């Protein structure tokens with residue numbers, strides 16, 4: 089068995105502070121190879137190296153049975169050593185662990201009676217792990233704030249009113265590894281206490297009343313990773329906001345929004361969905377999302393396109409749908425953009441599409457931020473494909489339909 093640890097390559101480190109301020113590290117000198125700093129460092133300055141140092145054995149009780157493991161590993165690694173497997177998908181074989189960075193708590197179990205993530209929790213001597221226990225789901229959510237522009241699922245008429253139109257919060261952890269992630273501190277940061285769905289719903293409802301708005305949104309990271317948490321969150325939000333004006337808005341990368349999941353969130357009270365479609369071609373999708381497992385990437389891409397069609401076909405009368413298309417000419421050709429437009433127009437020419445100008449961010453500081461004229465040109469391509477409601481986000485504000 090080979091063990092690793094993460095160390096900083098100071099020739100690349102820009103001292104940005106992310107790994108010290110936003111990562112809940114179990115200890116640099118005692119690295120347990122949780123990989124959070126490795127995955128989240130924007131400068132790829134954290135490297136994994138083989139760790140041959142001596143390790144004493146520790147005893148961990150899992151579902152009543154005792155096992156001995158070498159110290160300084162995560163619970164996930166310990167479980168893998170005794171034959172458990174892990175999966176990025178919520179169905180099929182393996183324990184579901186979509187973010188692997190401690191944010192979503194989809195992989196959480198009870199450890200010494202406390203809800204803890206398998207992917208980042210280090211083992212310790214005498215630890216008691218209960219893999220089958222029931223508990224109230226939690227996850228890390230932050231950034232509770234009012235917003236004046238809204239997200240992909242915010243109708244155009246409400247945007248740019250020059251006042252707050254929505255309150256929102258952001259769920260940590262994502263199943264994608266987008267090199268140009270536009271919200272990477274939230275995606276990879278994990279040093280905030282997780283919250284129950286009830287607490288998150290109460291905070292958002294209080295904000296709604298404070299700012300006098302009707303729309304309440306959750307974005308990310310990726311909110312759909314922890315399904316139990318999300319469904320319960322929307323149910324609680326609906327209970328606390330039972331008036332007809334209340335709008336419950338989900339912004340998602342759409343990769344896990346299967347038909348039954350859509351049915352369940354609508355039943356839980358969701359009224360507005362902002363669904364990102366990252367690409368049409370699988371190679372573009374892999375480049376944009378960093379999901380390098382082709383089978384997984386195909387599942388994500390197909391699920392996203394199917395979700396758009398399903399929401400239009402089944403829920404047009406109850407749910408507002410906005411589709412987001414991240415744009416940068418570094419990955420999106422005019423031909424593919426036109427084809428995306430044709431395919432969306434074929435589903436519904438009146439669906440609102442928001443073209444998002446992706447700026448240089450995270451590990452793609454080399455990108456050129458699309459300018460106003462470039463975004464206007466890209467918007468025209470989608471309109472020529474038959475779409476009637478295209479918004480282009482630019483650094484100077486939105487260009488409307």
Ligand code: SF4
Pocket residue numbers: 096100101102103104105106107108128129130131132133134
């Ligand atoms: S996140 Fe990376 S660049 Fe930032 S301080 Fe840590 S090692 Fe350095």
Ligand code: SF4
Pocket residue numbers: 093094111112113114115116118119120121122123124125126
């Ligand atoms: S965050 Fe995880 S991988 Fe990084 S140094 Fe700490 S324990 Fe090691």
Ligand code: FES
Pocket residue numbers: 184185186187188189190191192193194195196205206207208261
């Ligand atoms: S997979 Fe472990 S917290 Fe998300």
